Amino acid sequence: RVLQLTLAVIKPDAVAHPLILEALHQRILENDFLIVRKKDLIWRIGDSERFYAEHEGRFFYQRLVEFMSSGPMRAYILAREDAITRWRELMGPTKVYRARYTSPSTIRAQYGLTDTRNTTHGSDSEESAKREIAFFFPEFSAEQWLEEEEPCFRA
Numbered sequence: 001r002v003l004q005l006t007l008a009v010i011k012p013d014a015v016a017h018p019l020i021l022e023a024l025h026q027r028i029l030e031n032d033f034l035i036v037r038k039k040d041l042i043w044r045i046g047d048s049e050r051f052y053a054e055h056e057g058r059f060f061y062q063r064l065v066e067f068m069s070s071g072p073m074r075a076y077i078l079a080r081e082d083a084i085t086r087w088r089e090l091m092g093p094t095k096v097y098r099a100r101y102t103s104p105s106t107i108r109a110q111y112g113l114t115d116t117r118n119t120t121h122g123s124d125s126e127e128s129a130k131r132e133i134a135f136f137f138p139e140f141s142a143e144q145w146l147e148e149e150e151p152c153f154r155a
């Protein structure tokens, strides 16, 4: 059993609704994630553009970067066995209507509004988890956390 870290973000569409925000927070706890760090923040357009640089040029890019800086977000560093895959499974497919059709019990199926306003983000690989955790939590050191805090985690 290998403990893994991932970055999970509750996007502005979901943070705007307190009951949805609370439901998503509960969803994290119910699924045996350890909340390593949690932060509420608002992005400037430039932050959105840098974070989603890989999508520059796609038809939805402008919409996406404007949406992601349209209001408060909540970011988490989550720890669990297989955290990256488990969180992405809980979120469901990127496209909300596909999610509703193929996996109705997922977060995006239940709370997503559109393909852009789709409630949550999750890292998709170990490399992106590393990059994205550093993007949201530049002061965080995984090595230091493992040494100093992780023993509290009952794997």
Ligand code: DAT
Binding pocket: 055, 060, 064, 093, 094, 115, 116, 117, 118, 120, 121, 122, 124
């Ligand atoms: P994911 O968030 O599932 O990792 P992604 O990395 O392909 O998906 O895209 C990042 C975000 O961009 C996604 O959460 C919402 C937006 N997006 C992706 N594809 C889209 C599309 N076809 N139409 C509108 N928005 C889209």
Ligand code: MG
Binding pocket: 124
């Ligand atoms: Mg992605």
